[in-house]
Amino acid sequence: MKAMGGEALRRASKQRMFGTRGWARKYEARLFLTDVVVVALVMVGAHAVRFGWDPFVGVTGDDSPAYWQVTVIVAALWVLQLGWTRSREALVLGHGPQEFQRVLLASWHTFTIVAIVGFLTQWHVSRGYLLFAIPLGTIALAVYRAAWRAWMHTQRDRGELLAQVIVVGPMLTSQQLIRRIQRSPRAGYSVIGACLPAGHRFVDEDMQDVPLLGTLDEAAEVAKREDAEYVLLSGTDAMSLRESRQLGWELEGTDIGLIVAPAMVDVAGPRVSMSPVEGLPLLHVDIPRFEGGKYYLKEIGDRLAAFTLLALGALPMLVVAALIKITSPGPVFFRQERIGRDHEPFAMLKFRSMYVDAEKRLEELRERQRAEGNEVLFKMKDDPRVTSIGRLLRRFSVDEVPQLINVLKGDMSIVGPRPPLRSEVDQWDDARVARRQLVKPGITGLWQVSGRSDLSWDESVRLDLYYTENWSLAGDAIIVLRTVGAILFGRGAY
Known part of the structure; x- marks a missing residue:
């Protein structure tokens, strides 16, 4: 036919993916070279910060090497680990969190191996040296990988790669x-x-x-x-x-x-395992669980992060509050009922970004314009209810900062599904949508880093359901990093 x-x-x-001249091999080679450069710079910098520029400082312990040798060995081990964890594999580049998860795993393996060798040989490698190098190096690797990914996205938007x-x-x-x-x-x-x-x-x-x-x-x-x-x-x-x-x-x-x-769709790797039976590759899919140890860790981490960020951001928040008060009459905070875990209502806090009569004008605007392909959510570009300072706050998601108080109270998480309005919940005509409420809603989430207000209703639901059933602590960390990029570039925010 x-x-x-x-x-x-x-x-x-125009380029094939694989082969000696394929774009995958060229891209992997570029990543390898930049891995070497970034790791080398970080390790040399860690040595300089901790010991100055004397390369012959020795590690404490019998028959121990000089720190310049440790620097070279750790750098080489780190680069090899980035290869062994397949962080440069073409199939995980440009999409999804796997590349960054493998970078984190390579850094962890490197730290673990150095710690084990130090324990077995009784060489006391400086903890300050390692604690400076490994975290900083991991962040540097993630940042430059994100830059390469942005370049790849540009190429793919043009139809290449x-x-x-x-x-x-x-x-x-x-x-x-x-x-x-x-x-x-x-x-x-x-x-x-x-x-x-x-x-x-x-x-x-x-x-x-x-x-x-x-x-x-x-x-x-x-x-x-x-x-x-x-x-x-x-x-x-x-x-x-x-x-x-x-x-x-x-x-x-x-x-x-x-x-x-x-x-079976929208199931993440950690829930899937394979076992061969008579030559058949059978996929085992774990039933999602909504309680247990990882939820307690998430709860503790959320509250510690919220407390720390609120303490560090107290002064900037006071400045924002003053600007809101000066530029338009009304309260600094906007309180709105949202539906949380197990359909429990709570008062979600935001910096007020609209005029005080915004709710009264909502129905009029809802009739005039709905978001394209979205029959439940109301989102409007150039919303006339938004104040001048509010437009700036929204573009960089500063209006969301007071939700850290909700996290501290236990109403929300740092990462989770979008917190819905009661009016939206009343319109849900599909039982699957209600599964979003099996976990706490979040300040950010997959919906935030995948388009925010530009998403259709169906796509928002799919992303929230995927997160609800497949979230992990490592995945949350990736979402937080992607959120920073979404905020800086203001993607889908209005």
């Missing part, structure tokens, strides 16, 4: 998968066509530009003919186990990868 209408494929990327994919499987699941890929071009995949069961074709209007290249039986030949880099199997409903295995065999030796999308 030929492509629909005989149209030529419009390939997004993408892997060419052909989607193979039943029509409905293929459509859903293609839509998700098209919504996330920064994930690094470009759908160049599809293979469906014989006699089937896409009927939805938004699928008309996806060429139908062949049937399921022809998938391997189509992938070779179209020079695809991956065949993405969207489901096995229309294929037997033997046919799925046959597809893998036909792709052997072609440099075309096979990706299998499981039927």
Whole structure:
């Protein structure tokens, strides 16, 4: 079967992903070089801060090396750990938290190995030296990796650095998968066509530009003919186990990868494990739990962080309060009822960014303009109810700072789902949406770092549900770092 209408494929990327000249190898090489430079600078800086510029200062202990040797060894070990944890692997670059999680893991492994060697040899490596180098180095690695990721996003927005994919499987699941890929071009995949069961074709209007290249039986030949880099199997409903295995065999030796999308979606890696049974790779998915040790750790960490930030930010908050009071009449704080964990209401605090009659004018504005594709949330660009100072506070999310008081009280978390209004909860007509309230709402969250006010209602719900069931302490740390970037660049804030 030929492509629909005989149209030529419009390939997004001119470069292939893999191969000796592929963009993946070039990008990994750049990361390796910058890893070496950053780690070397950090380790030399730590040595200089702790011991000055004397390279021959010795480590305390029998037959101990000089600190310049420790600096070289730790730097080399750190760079190797960044490779061993696969933090430079092309499949995790540019999208999701895995790259940063692996950077953190490499730093932890480095610190652990040095501590164990010091214990076994009785070499007393300076704790100040290590405590300066490892945390600072980890932050530096994360910052420059974020800069590389921003560059990659720019390239992918232009249609470069993408892997060419052909989607193979039943029509409905293929459509859903293609839509998700098209919504996330920064994930690094470009759908160049599809293979469906014989006699089937896409009927939805938004699928008309996806060429139908062949049937399921022809998938391997189509992938070779179209020079695809991956065949993405969207489901096995229309294929037997033997046919799925046959597809893998036909792709052997072609440099075309096979990706299998499981039927279970929006489940994070920590909840998934695999066990082979009679040649079948069975995915085990842990049932989400909403209590236990990690929740107690999150609670303690939230309150300590809130207390520290409030203490450090007391003076700037007083300045903001004065500006609000001077520029428009009314209270400094805006209190609004929100729905928290287990549907318990609480009064959420913000710096007031609107005129005092904002709530009275809400219905009038709701009728005039709704956010595009959003039937529940009300968000308006250039909202006339916002004060001049309020617009600045909102752009950089300064109006959210008083929510740290809510965190200290236990109503909210630093990271969590968006806290909904009661009016929004009353409009929920899907039982799954209420699962967002199984955890505490957060000041920031996946919704914050994925578009904020630019998100549609359905996308906001999907992100909040994903977080509710899959959150982790490491994931929270990544979200906080991404939040800083979202705030600095004011993405989706109005």
